[in-house]
Amino acid sequence: MIALTQLNRMPADEFVAAVGSLFEHSPWVAQCAAPLRPFASAIGLHRAMCDAVMQAPEERQLALIRAHPELAGRAALKGELTAASTGEQKGAGLSACSADQLHRLRSLNFEYRSRFGFPFVLAVKGHTPDSVIAALAERVTHDQNDERTVALSEICRIARFRVADLVDEPLGDAIMAMADDLATMSETNDALTCSYLTPTHRATAARIRDFMLAAGLTAHIDAVGNVVGRLDGDGRSGKRVLTGSHYDTVINAGKYDGRLGVVLPIAVAGWLRRSGVKLGYTLEILGFAEEEGVRFKSTFLGSRAVAGRFDSSVLGSLDKAGVTLREAIVAAGHDVAAIPAIARDPAEVACFVEVHIEQGPVLLEASAPVGVVTRIAGSLRSMVTITGMPGHAGTVPMALRHDAAAAAAEIVLAVERRCSAEPGVVGTVGKLEVPGGAVNVIPGRCELSIDIRSGEDALRDAADADVSAEILNIAKRRGVTATQTRVLDAASVACTPALEEAWAASALRVTGRPAPRLASGAGHDAMMMASLTGIGMLFVRCGNGGISHHPDETMSAGDADVAARVFVDFLQHVQPA
Numbered sequence: 001m002i003a004l005t006q007l008n009r010m011p012a013d014e015f016v017a018a019v020g021s022l023f024e025h026s027p028w029v030a031q032c033a034a035p036l037r038p039f040a041s042a043i044g045l046h047r048a049m050c051d052a053v054m055q056a057p058e059e060r061q062l063a064l065i066r067a068h069p070e071l072a073g074r075a076a077l078k079g080e081l082t083a084a085s086t087g088e089q090k091g092a093g094l095s096a097c098s099a100d101q102l103h104r105l106r107s108l109n110f111e112y113r114s115r116f117g118f119p120f121v122l123a124v125k126g127h128t129p130d131s132v133i134a135a136l137a138e139r140v141t142h143d144q145n146d147e148r149t150v151a152l153s154e155i156c157r158i159a160r161f162r163v164a165d166l167v168d169e170p171l172g173d174a175i176m177a178m179a180d181d182l183a184t185m186s187e188t189n190d191a192l193t194c195s196y197l198t199p200t201h202r203a204t205a206a207r208i209r210d211f212m213l214a215a216g217l218t219a220h221i222d223a224v225g226n227v228v229g230r231l232d233g234d235g236r237s238g239k240r241v242l243t244g245s246h247y248d249t250v251i252n253a254g255k256y257d258g259r260l261g262v263v264l265p266i267a268v269a270g271w272l273r274r275s276g277v278k279l280g281y282t283l284e285i286l287g288f289a290e291e292e293g294v295r296f297k298s299t300f301l302g303s304r305a306v307a308g309r310f311d312s313s314v315l316g317s318l319d320k321a322g323v324t325l326r327e328a329i330v331a332a333g334h335d336v337a338a339i340p341a342i343a344r345d346p347a348e349v350a351c352f353v354e355v356h357i358e359q360g361p362v363l364l365e366a367s368a369p370v371g372v373v374t375r376i377a378g379s380l381r382s383m384v385t386i387t388g389m390p391g392h393a394g395t396v397p398m399a400l401r402h403d404a405a406a407a408a409a410e411i412v413l414a415v416e417r418r419c420s421a422e423p424g425v426v427g428t429v430g431k432l433e434v435p436g437g438a439v440n441v442i443p444g445r446c447e448l449s450i451d452i453r454s455g456e457d458a459l460r461d462a463a464d465a466d467v468s469a470e471i472l473n474i475a476k477r478r479g480v481t482a483t484q485t486r487v488l489d490a491a492s493v494a495c496t497p498a499l500e501e502a503w504a505a506s507a508l509r510v511t512g513r514p515a516p517r518l519a520s521g522a523g524h525d526a527m528m529m530a531s532l533t534g535i536g537m538l539f540v541r542c543g544n545g546g547i548s549h550h551p552d553e554t555m556s557a558g559d560a561d562v563a564a565r566v567f568v569d570f571l572q573h574v575q576p577a
């Protein structure tokens, strides 16, 4: 491998010699990228080369496609392929096709070449002979221009896999580059939104799968859209260590919430493989398809399926356009009936660990790059409806009013007062509305939400009970009625003590000082996985005052690097029973 820093510094001709082979027999692609150095990441280098390909004149693009060998073709038989192509074709089992498969490939290849005038090109990593044949049979029906674009994008994918084996860079930079790259795909302009099974979401899943394949994992997308990667160990333990987080986002999201816990383990797994380090167990990396519940309110859908808690009643949920969850899954090419089989057998799972950006300011305040999570807070949520007496804003004297909004204002302050009095408890009124309100009307009705959380359920319940009693006092004093409806009661989940200690020991070995321990105020996939197996979580420092679920959410490559090294240490020390 060559260090990216070295590639960035060397004379242009040396650079072209070093990376020219990323695009088959086409060093001109590297020549186009050379003056654009320095690149911040291997992904940046790859993107610059792909841009050069996509912007090249048509004749040059066709020459690039024609520079590729036919899959399982004459050149492969005669041993005339480049070293890279030979390895790739062998990896997909193309050197060991059955006679039938070979016959079908040959005839489709011939049909394809006659139709388009160039050979069929496919990034075969992750393919089997049958899936290659299926892709070829589908693509041979394309129209000429579409197919040229598809062929070029496959050439770019081939280069992505070759870059990963050629270019070395610090883990932190690789992690940040993957998060940046995923954030370029969005449902909204100028903001990151990735909700369940939209075209953006499916493209994101495909990219994550490519990241996994590039790292040397086997990878597939399961029936709910989870991206699942696997790094086999040396077989000492029959158990699996699971890790992961979600790749869907809220509307107008940050780049790291969820995704960090997918791309960091991928970077680490790639490093382990390249370094020849074998774990004693199989490591499975899960990119959960759905955690935020944006499109169908199907929160934790991905981890629920893996934990064996998939609830088929959710299939009828509708999105804003009236599409059911079931229809969305089928339209994405998945089989709804296959979802229950995603559930893992608890006997085969050693633990689930999740790396996540903190989404708060605690580590920032403590000047610590990583922290160990002790528990995940449960939350109690309710909606309160206050009914008062509407009236004319000019004619009703103050003493005779029963103003619903004024009562609501007192409730907001009561929540703040009660939750401030108890360390470890937080309370929020996030929704506050005067339905149909007008400037000149005394509010007759007001609706608000209350969300109270704590790592300790007893503290949370006590605060919630006090707030409920205070709501009744306020209502009585003001002559309004208040009804409170519970909408969520999720118990807090403790992290497994042994895993908490293992994270703490790894953080201490890597950073030389004890990592802060903190409860998570936000819910995470690990909560759902706790019903399957023991869980542990590592938090990574959040910049910008700890802001999250917002485009200003940020973290540093240095912290990503520390977290990756802590993760490597953890994986090497954890002992699956």
Ligand SMILES: [Zn+2]
Pocket: 246, 257, 258, 291, 356, 524
């Ligand atoms: Zn998250």
